[in-house]
Amino acid sequence: MTDSAMGYGKQGQDHSDFSEMVLCLKTAIAEDRRPAMSSDARVKLYVLKAEQLRQQVQRGELTDLEARLALQELYVRLRQEENVERALRAL
Secondary structure (H helix, E strand, O other): OOHHHHOOOOOOOOOOHHHHHHHHHHHHHHHOOOHHHHHOHHHHHHHHHHHHHHHHHHOOOOOHHHHHHHHHHHHHHHHHHHHHHHHHHHO
């Protein structure tokens, strides 16, 4: 996560820190030349969840902090699943 994602935005704010972080994330992935970044199901899920949370923040349904927490929880879960898959392939 970027430093800007760690800021504290106001609920319902048009350009919250979380919104800016999501736009930066989408840009970084779009510009990444590695095929896995654009085709990996986990990456797609993460970006879609980030966009969903961004919309909820913009509508005032979530605070920036709540959205960052939800996205971080998804990230941890996806990493754990990836680590399990990697361990199983190594057997």
